[in-house]
Amino acid sequence: MIFNNAAIMQTLNVNLNAVAPVALMTVLAIVLMVIDFFLKRENKFSLGIVTLIGLVLILPVAATTVDPAPAFGGMVIADAYAAFFNVVFIIAAIFAVVISNDYLRKISSERGEYYYIIIFATIGMMVMASANDLVNLYVGLELMSLSFYILVAMRRSATGAEGALKYFILGAFSSGILLYGITFTYGFAGTTNLTEIARMGVNLSSANHYLLIAIIMLVAGFAFKIAAFPFHLWSPDAYEGAPTPVTALLSVGSKAAAFAFFLRFFGGAFHEFHAHWAGLLWILSAATMLVGATVAIQQKNIVRMLAYSSIAHAGIILIGVVVMNGFASAGVMFYMFVYAFMNMGAFTVVALMARNDGTGKSISDYKGLAGRRPVLAFVMALFLLSLAGIPPTGGFTAKFFILASAIEARYYWLAAIGVISTVISLFFYAKVIFYMYMKEPDALDDMAPVTQAPSTLAYNIIIFITAVSTMVLGLCPTPVMDMAIAAVSHL
Amino acid sequence: MLTLTHYLILSFTLFSIGVAGVLLRRNIIIVLMSLELIFNSVNISLAAFSYFLRSLNGTVFVIFNITVAAAEVAIGLAILVTVYRARRTVNVDEIDELRG
Numbered sequence: 001m002i003f004n005n006a007a008i009m010q011t012l013n014v015n016l017n018a019v020a021p022v023a024l025m026t027v028l029a030i031v032l033m034v035i036d037f038f039l040k041r042e043n044k045f046s047l048g049i050v051t052l053i054g055l056v057l058i059l060p061v062a063a064t065t066v067d068p069a070p071a072f073g074g075m076v077i078a079d080a081y082a083a084f085f086n087v088v089f090i091i092a093a094i095f096a097v098v099i100s101n102d103y104l105r106k107i108s109s110e111r112g113e114y115y116y117i118i119i120f121a122t123i124g125m126m127v128m129a130s131a132n133d134l135v136n137l138y139v140g141l142e143l144m145s146l147s148f149y150i151l152v153a154m155r156r157s158a159t160g161a162e163g164a165l166k167y168f169i170l171g172a173f174s175s176g177i178l179l180y181g182i183t184f185t186y187g188f189a190g191t192t193n194l195t196e197i198a199r200m201g202v203n204l205s206s207a208n209h210y211l212l213i214a215i216i217m218l219v220a221g222f223a224f225k226i227a228a229f230p231f232h233l234w235s236p237d238a239y240e241g242a243p244t245p246v247t248a249l250l251s252v253g254s255k256a257a258a259f260a261f262f263l264r265f266f267g268g269a270f271h272e273f274h275a276h277w278a279g280l281l282w283i284l285s286a287a288t289m290l291v292g293a294t295v296a297i298q299q300k301n302i303v304r305m306l307a308y309s310s311i312a313h314a315g316i317i318l319i320g321v322v323v324m325n326g327f328a329s330a331g332v333m334f335y336m337f338v339y340a341f342m343n344m345g346a347f348t349v350v351a352l353m354a355r356n357d358g359t360g361k362s363i364s365d366y367k368g369l370a371g372r373r374p375v376l377a378f379v380m381a382l383f384l385l386s387l388a389g390i391p392p393t394g395g396f397t398a399k400f401f402i403l404a405s406a407i408e409a410r411y412y413w414l415a416a417i418g419v420i421s422t423v424i425s426l427f428f429y430a431k432v433i434f435y436m437y438m439k440e441p442d443a444l445d446d447m448a449p450v451t452q453a454p455s456t457l458a459y460n461i462i463i464f465i466t467a468v469s470t471m472v473l474g475l476c477p478t479p480v481m482d483m484a485i486a487a488v489s490h491l
Numbered sequence: 492m493l494t495l496t497h498y499l500i501l502s503f504t505l506f507s508i509g510v511a512g513v514l515l516r517r518n519i520i521i522v523l524m525s526l527e528l529i530f531n532s533v534n535i536s537l538a539a540f541s542y543f544l545r546s547l548n549g550t551v552f553v554i555f556n557i558t559v560a561a562a563e564v565a566i567g568l569a570i571l572v573t574v575y576r577a578r579r580t581v582n583v584d585e586i587d588e589l590r591g
Contacts, residue, residue, distance in 0.1 A: 135552050139555055153569075157577070158577040161570065162586050169513065177529075180506060183502075183540065191546065
């Protein structure tokens with residue numbers, strides 16, 4: 001050997017502990033693939049149980065894997081920030097898997113690959129959150145996106161395929177744009193490593209045309225992934241076409257993963273160029289908030305309404321990225337944490353209300369729900385009020401942190417637009433609550449049981465956990481917020 | 492003598508053709524081909540940067556890109572088959588059940 005092995009190992013810093021959560025998830029996915037091979041069609045539900053046990057066991061590993069030193073030659077960084085987001089992803093995946101079991105039976109699409117593709121999507125998100133290199137980011141992003149294309153197409157109906165096709169074309173298109181941005185980042189910095197790009201940025205004169213192309217392309221590519229205006233058109237169609245548990249995971253997980261990298265990239269590698277990208281993101285954020293909230297009002301389908309509501313939420317979270325100081329970044333992380341619970345809760349109620357033939361997703365189906373199922377109507381109202389940002393729910397605290405950071409950093413107009421968007425969005429959230437409590441059901445057949453599921457236990461557990469978490473995060477946000485602030489301090 | 496600029500212009504031209512194809516063409520097969528064009532234009536500029544910067548990262552990235560693009564097109568064609576079975580068409584304009 002010409003090379004000194006020990007020296008190479010030191011520069012590479014091969015640290016298997018840093019990738020332990022991702023490695024364990026991969027093992028879980030492979031185990032599921034093998035078990036799936038031996039299972040008969042009617043026993044596929046047991047895969048869901050194995051997935052659930054695996055995810056619950058991996059959750060503490062992901063939460064405790066904290067190692068701020070970049071590993072594998074600077075490709076991977078498993079800091080507290082990555083651990084925080086990994087926990088969000090795994091929690092979202094657990095919720096999605098639990099409600100999937102019964103939902104797949106409803107749409108009679110019990111297939112084994114569903115579960116391990118969910119795991120692969122989660123692995124992609126985790127790779128994105130802990131990526132410290134653009135190559136790593138891109139592979140993680142594609143692993144997540146490719147898995148989601150398949151998951152959205154899982155319901156083999158015409159609408160499912162159509163949603164998947166639109167999602168695929170626009171998703172691949174946005175990946176191409178993002179990739180072009182990455183190319184120019186590489187072109188002006190000479191490296192794909194985020195730490196080295198940040199070091200480069202300090203020395204570089206600001207006028208660099210590669211840099212401007214890179215910023216525009218990267219922002220456009222990421223705006224697609226978080227469904228920001230004007231790149232949001234895929235999201236309502238994909239949300240409506242996909243099985244509801246997948247929609248829930250898509251709205252929480254893929255958004256959190258994109259924001260995780262957004263913060264690490266613009267807060268770390270491109271922090272020196274704040275003046276260049278902040279203006280672009282300012283416009284994007286303001287437009288996304290207003291368009292998302294306004295278009296949501298006219299929606300008749302609850303999934304599409306929640307899709308536009310999640311677009312409005314993306315706009316508000318973007319405020320935190322524009323401000324980009326410690327408090328704002330922690331606010332973004334806290335927002336994603338709360339969002340995981342309240343949005344998952346709302347989608348769980350939607351999945352529960354959906355009937356075997358695929359109907360039951362219209363807002364008018366919620367008429368008079370309070371009379372038939374008072375508890376369900378109450379928790380749905382809780383989730384919607386939390387999404388609208390009404391105290392004392394978690395949604396209020398999350399919005400408060402973001403808007404407070406914007407006011408503190410003198411982004412008064414952006415904060416004002418955020419408040420206006422919140423007021424507009426109250427309108428369509430309140431409409432569903434109004435339907436549930438004030439209106440009579442349309443016809444007698446609506447009085448039939450909402451779901452013919454053999455067991456609503458799984459739904460009830462998830463609804464209970466998400467509802468309690470939403471309230472607890474609203475009443476005492478300090479522990480999670482402290483964790484987020486500690487995590488961004490090392491960023 | 493070919494300089495970096497030549498390669499970047501070539502890459503940008505292919506990228507623009509790809510973007511135009513995705514946005515303007517109505518046949519999904521052509522849209523998929525245009526997507527491939529976008530990925531390959533990126534590969535050209537990455538390889539060019541890699542060569543002129545004397546850094547290997549870009550070349551490694553190109554290999555990852557080719558792999559991911561292959562997986563991407565496989566999934567794209569699979570989704571296309573599903574759509575075709577449900578609708579008997581590959582025209583974007585006729586696939587418009589989801590609206591709003």
